[in-house]
Amino acid sequence: MKKGKYALVKLLCLSSMLFVFSASAKNFEAKICYDCTKSEAKTLALSRDFTASLACENGHSEGNAKSCNSKPKHVLVANAKTAQMWGFQVSIEAGSLSARPIDVSDSAFELMTYVVSSYAKLNDVIASVNQALDDQVKFANPTSLAPSSTTRLSENCGDYPHIVQAVDASFNPKTIGAYQDLIQSAYSKTYPDENSTLAKRELRSSSFSVGNGNMNIDGTWENHSGTIPLHAEFSQNMPSSRDTMPPKNAIAYNVSMNNDTIGLEVNNSRSRINGIAISALKKGRLLDTNACLLERLNQYLEVSIQSDPTDGSFKEGEGAVDFGTGLGFIPKFHETDDSPKSCTWRFFTPQGDVAFIMQGSCP
Numbered sequence: 001m002k003k004g005k006y007a008l009v010k011l012l013c014l015s016s017m018l019f020v021f022s023a024s025a026k027n028f029e030a031k032i033c034y035d036c037t038k039s040e041a042k043t044l045a046l047s048r049d050f051t052a053s054l055a056c057e058n059g060h061s062e063g064n065a066k067s068c069n070s071k072p073k074h075v076l077v078a079n080a081k082t083a084q085m086w087g088f089q090v091s092i093e094a095g096s097l098s099a100r101p102i103d104v105s106d107s108a109f110e111l112m113t114y115v116v117s118s119y120a121k122l123n124d125v126i127a128s129v130n131q132a133l134d135d136q137v138k139f140a141n142p143t144s145l146a147p148s149s150t151t152r153l154s155e156n157c158g159d160y161p162h163i164v165q166a167v168d169a170s171f172n173p174k175t176i177g178a179y180q181d182l183i184q185s186a187y188s189k190t191y192p193d194e195n196s197t198l199a200k201r202e203l204r205s206s207s208f209s210v211g212n213g214n215m216n217i218d219g220t221w222e223n224h225s226g227t228i229p230l231h232a233e234f235s236q237n238m239p240s241s242r243d244t245m246p247p248k249n250a251i252a253y254n255v256s257m258n259n260d261t262i263g264l265e266v267n268n269s270r271s272r273i274n275g276i277a278i279s280a281l282k283k284g285r286l287l288d289t290n291a292c293l294l295e296r297l298n299q300y301l302e303v304s305i306q307s308d309p310t311d312g313s314f315k316e317g318e319g320a321v322d323f324g325t326g327l328g329f330i331p332k333f334h335e336t337d338d339s340p341k342s343c344t345w346r347f348f349t350p351q352g353d354v355a356f357i358m359q360g361s362c363p
Helices: 002-024 038-045 106-135 161-171 173-190 291-297
Strands: 026-033 073-079 085-093 096-102 200-203 207-211 215-221 230-233 250-258 261-266 303-307 322-326 343-348 354-360
Touching: 026 038, 026 106, 038 073, 038 085, 038 096, 073 106, 085 106, 106 173, 106 200, 106 207, 106 215, 106 230, 106 250, 161 173, 161 250, 161 291, 173 230, 173 250, 173 261, 291 354
Parallel strands: 026 073, 026 215
Antiparallel strands: 073 085, 085 096, 200 207, 200 250, 207 215, 230 250, 250 261, 303 322, 303 343, 343 354
């Protein structure tokens, strides 16, 4: 009997300990500003980012209840430049949005400071790799960094090696992986003892999520990217001034870190192939497309090709010529009199969605 009573008391004590541990856990939402005042930090805490999901406890929405209270959110705002930090309890009280100052615990301050410090370290590494890519002429050729496709190119690309390089840097997993390894290696060499002991550490260009087991912080940067992009530039004139004259062929990558693993993702707005941003290529039908661009894209993206009408219409009794769907089509370098002069190339993502629509030479 005593033994059973002892076991019961032990179980109750353990349950009590677990309850206290759970109750002491904290979840914060956060913002990082590059340089803001306490007043500006409070304004950020009252922003829609934190109030959108607030709901009144009585079931009414915040917009139509003049007398309701909501479960508060705990918000941290950190100044990346000065290392200052402010805490706020954001809630709806009697229909009004409130952001009351709260003390920032030592553990919350340390965890948030760790986030800002981790971004600074990652950016230092990215900047050093960008400088190396600019300084070392060998990196102007991606084949010195990573293997490109082994597929032989036709004479369409003889005068356009930089288009080949830019397309490979955007769509060839081996090339992207090589740049990823370059950043990973540089980070490991610069910070060899950086292995994170956190349960979770995810740093992205504009958002982050960290946790140490007892506390979780999820947040975003305010009007500022947390990480600078990695630049791979391919041009006869290396390096170009990206501020005054963007290179015709250059790929930018957003850099992220998941625990201790570096990740890369092509930034379509900052990346250019043959002088056109990838984001712009996605928005409309590109006319008179460079044949090398068509050929190289089709090494990685499936395409469906149909001939275009001549002078706006097809000849009587004739329709569009369907060249089929697939990979490896080669635009004709020299046109013949009996072949269609122009075709529409529809490129598809691996998920089957249309990625680009381009008009150019037929296969």
